[in-house]
Amino acid sequence: MASVFGQNFKVSVFGQSHAPGIGVVVDGLPAGFAPDMERLRAFMRRRQPGQNLLGTQRREADMFDVLSGLVDGRLCGAPLCMFIKNIDKRSSDYKGLEQTPRPGHSDYPASVKYRGYGDAAGGGHFSGRLTAPLCMAGGMMMQLLEEDGIRIGAHIQSVGEAQDTPFDPLAPQMDALSKDYLTVLDEAAGERMAQLIDNARLELDSVGGIIECAVTGLPVGLGQPMFDGIENVLSKAIFGIPAIRGIEFGSGFESTKMRGSEHNDPFVFDEQGKVVTASNRHGGVLGGLATGMPLIFRVAVKPTASIFLSQQTVNLNTGKNAELSLKGRHDPCIVPRAVPVVEAVAALAIYDLYLDYLKEKNYGAE
Amino acid sequence: MASVFGQNFKVSVFGQSHAPGIGVVVDGLPAGFAPDMERLRAFMRRRQPGQNLLGTQRREADMFDVLSGLVDGRLCGAPLCMFIKNIDKRSSDYKGLEQTPRPGHSDYPASVKYRGYGDAAGGGHFSGRLTAPLCMAGGMMMQLLEEDGIRIGAHIQSVGEAQDTPFDPLAPQMDALSKDYLTVLDEAAGERMAQLIDNARLELDSVGGIIECAVTGLPVGLGQPMFDGIENVLSKAIFGIPAIRGIEFGSGFESTKMRGSEHNDPFVFDEQGKVVTASNRHGGVLGGLATGMPLIFRVAVKPTASIFLSQQTVNLNTGKNAELSLKGRHDPCIVPRAVPVVEAVAALAIYDLYLDYLKEKNYGAE
Amino acid sequence: MASVFGQNFKVSVFGQSHAPGIGVVVDGLPAGFAPDMERLRAFMRRRQPGQNLLGTQRREADMFDVLSGLVDGRLCGAPLCMFIKNIDKRSSDYKGLEQTPRPGHSDYPASVKYRGYGDAAGGGHFSGRLTAPLCMAGGMMMQLLEEDGIRIGAHIQSVGEAQDTPFDPLAPQMDALSKDYLTVLDEAAGERMAQLIDNARLELDSVGGIIECAVTGLPVGLGQPMFDGIENVLSKAIFGIPAIRGIEFGSGFESTKMRGSEHNDPFVFDEQGKVVTASNRHGGVLGGLATGMPLIFRVAVKPTASIFLSQQTVNLNTGKNAELSLKGRHDPCIVPRAVPVVEAVAALAIYDLYLDYLKEKNYGAE
């Protein structure tokens, strides 16, 4: 249902870019867990706007209040509500956009869907700003998953043609990720990316990229057949992030050019006698189920639709074609700020499947 | 929940490759609709096994019985159950597979998940054979959607390196699709693909490919924000098909190399005064909502995991590495038979969103 | 969604009274469990029609086939499909009922809902016959629950004015229940009930009654707050049984006449140091959560709507009022055969909540 996610819990996201605020309610978290709120705030800062010239200039501290669900620093089992007040709104920037929909944005189909009553200011509920509540909910779940040895980490695989070193699919180098605005393995790649973004900015344009994400520590067998496999649940969640245009697992689209004998990963016993695969082209998931190898997936992020170059659109009032010059504050590339969002949203999906796993673990365990 | 799909209806798939049969229950279809059963059977024949040497030699007529929900040729509003008896089983082919999991298959994680009690014969519930019930349910929904002007069509975009002409994203050539085993726009491409598949077969190997699918006639605004956008619902469904490794919409992963000014599709009024986009790199969906342009997506199908070349695996009983030589009957390339499956599963997703649309259409319509 | 139940599993019921058959698909059962099929068949016989003159004369052996999900006598983790062929149909008995809806039946609203295309024969999907699939699914879950010490038992509390001894709310006498057609604690009460039913039958009329059900062995804390408390989930399931008109927990409607000081059950430590209540007016559930005391609820079953006395109705074709004389074979009282159905449907609800409990049990248990 639109802005609600989860089978074993429910994450309900609310808010619009220019509403009083944005937030999230999470029902179904375990009582007793003491989240590290400082760490959650640090995580939120990774997607925070207004950090530098490579991102939007909208300045929001994005500091959230906990409205319910936390008692003396611990989850109490009741729904957790976290809320961020919107502060630096400039609705005037969006005057007139209702009649001249922005290319590449939901403005036009949303105006038809909501029969003109949608909240157009700043993209309303479709705004990238709504990824902040996703980070609050998902960041919390990342902490819960880590308690049980499951880690999630992502980096920028590419911005335009600039490529980062890919993760080692057998041992993703999560601890080697840079702590900068541009999360990469190879700092030089990061610099090339920054250059590309800055160039796009100066030319009033934008640029896209690919984010690669790894999840380690998944228990073998996590996931469900058919419609609730890891890929199904993850992709349903991930496309909840604006601007995502594709997702692939393991060797993904590249696998279509391989022979089966090249693509199949042989099973072997490792030194501890554990079953592993010698390579990881399957990306940690077979038949929707975790194999115990690192889960690897990549998502395509389109170039930011909001650009300052003049664009062609229609004027829905006059019925004539029109020229559009955007105002407002926009990221010339949303890839850097989307990295923690991908991690957080992956956590929503993985944690949901993990709760299934906890349930099944007790079958016959009495 | 695993083998159940749908918010506005429920499709429940059951069966295993070597169980008495396979089938599907669909709850929530409109009473009064008279499905064209001949057409549904013809649709089923497109994925039927045993058609020629390019596919598996398992021979199943795949003719289904209707166990409930149909009265005098019309849906009666009660759950529709359709059932196919399994006939040509050779479980002996699968003897011993429990202890030597096939590379690229769910055997290993499934054996852990089900603690050794899973149905290993023929892949059990993970078998590609379970796409037959998906075709029954989705084929029915394709007919329902067509009643309202929504059409779904797919073709083989590529097998290995052999490429078909892509769909015209502004006007996908659905009527020009070949009616052969290999559904393509360009017959010569089809022949190259057949050659590649046959080569793989002769070399006891397999090959993968890409399927491109188009949906036309979607009303503007169909879809929901955030977690129930077209991409979310479609990808959740599509990954229910075995061997899918990726999905992308519009220009997909290619968009990551474009500038915003290259990627954004300008809005224009067409000759009838309808809002359209001059190009269709967005693939018919913005913010999760249909724009009225053709929906275009592509899925990556990995090379068949079951190959006759000897492979390395583990013996779970002996704890030693092992050599595996598969018996059984397998497709050297599942891409051709997956084309109708992609169409059918797309129909599940689209029809679910369409029922949301019907509901919303009545808002304020009193 | 209509005929689908469950959060942690999905039970999908299909079939109509005069369709080829009736059945159920259950997705989400634990692999490895070896159901006692003889016991399940014995359970099914408790609701079987055609047993004696107190019930319908339709003769159905109600022996089911397992179409999927069971391998070598054990659940394999794939959806379990069980199916019963309809044999003793007499659709001629239902000729003309489409235009003269039976009082007390769904005929009229169903004909409007399905715009005349519903399956009227024998009540179609609304038939009491659809309780057989409920018994198959629920009977299986009763066995699963018993493995973990949770037992469900029901008896006829009353037929008309004839009352059975109520359960001792602190220790429901499940082992003392008669094994006869009329499940009671007090055999003399059973005879009075049989007399009342037979009188109604001879007078071409019908009679209703109350079923009392107990569930023992529930772990303290099972259930969820607000909308997924034991009462919510149980009542949602129980009203899936035709002819149920009310449900109450513990002292139920009687509690409305008590003072708080009379109704509240004091907590005490029992001899083993376990927290119990000295009385059980709360019926084992507080705030939606199990207290560890026996869960007690009662359901009201209306008199069978199908009676042979002439009744007044409308003729939808002629637009005139009409006289209706029913043919067919009907129970003069469905209460006796509804007893196992109440048990089975209670098992659906309780097992769903129990899976939540299994999940939560692992919080912080790593």
Add this chain to the structure above:
Amino acid sequence: MASVFGQNFKVSVFGQSHAPGIGVVVDGLPAGFAPDMERLRAFMRRRQPGQNLLGTQRREADMFDVLSGLVDGRLCGAPLCMFIKNIDKRSSDYKGLEQTPRPGHSDYPASVKYRGYGDAAGGGHFSGRLTAPLCMAGGMMMQLLEEDGIRIGAHIQSVGEAQDTPFDPLAPQMDALSKDYLTVLDEAAGERMAQLIDNARLELDSVGGIIECAVTGLPVGLGQPMFDGIENVLSKAIFGIPAIRGIEFGSGFESTKMRGSEHNDPFVFDEQGKVVTASNRHGGVLGGLATGMPLIFRVAVKPTASIFLSQQTVNLNTGKNAELSLKGRHDPCIVPRAVPVVEAVAALAIYDLYLDYLKEKNYGAE
């Protein structure tokens, strides 16, 4: 999932009695609707605490803020979040309750469920205070339903032995309901009830009662078979209100003492040629579907568990039985304030089914 309700929309309730506040997110409301906020506030005042001596003395203005989803007084299609700050908290009243659970409350099973980490203050998320968000969400839906001619009204049927005139089941007298604190048809009955409540209060005790609710204007056929009939969905919702112990439809438990010939309501054509029933013992619902007659149901409300008389309980710390003397502010009877809550929660259920109806209305309507 616990505090989330709805298939066609999602209502997510959050907050605890002594948290920063309580609130609700509603996803799936129609864009463009202009709710009458004054009327919603008036509706909220009917359940507001601190009105007089018959209710709790906790004083909360219960004025809510809209945090999202409303633009220029109209719903914008994005999730609607409404929030009430908690003001008059006295957590000191609840000191020590963790170890001495209150009889009749969720304290004990909740402490086990949440392993001691639950929010015990004021009942936490189990508090009757959480019915305020239910009233916000449901009150909004009552306005939406009224737009389409569906009205919901409830009155106090009884407090202890004091009875109000029941609704005329053929034409519930909604317009004749008193506007006082005690919503009744017969003012004299209201006075007797007030007296009973005041007596209970003076004796440090409490008293329960029955609420009767009617829904008129339901289209014939609304509801779904089996698990999503009107009774199923309504009862699942209604048991979300604390202190409800039973629900019955039409003649309910009384029907179990009737013969079929007495209970069946004859169908007749009314003067406008519409199909109606001459009586309404079925309470407007057959087979889970609306018949077009007024829907009538009654709910049993137990006497308030929080009484000031000394009670027996256990001390979980010392392991000894204990005496409990409650502090705090409690309603000697919650029935009066529960009347709007029953209406609101009924609206949640009915509106959900109504959205199904809107969807189905468009079948074959193309």
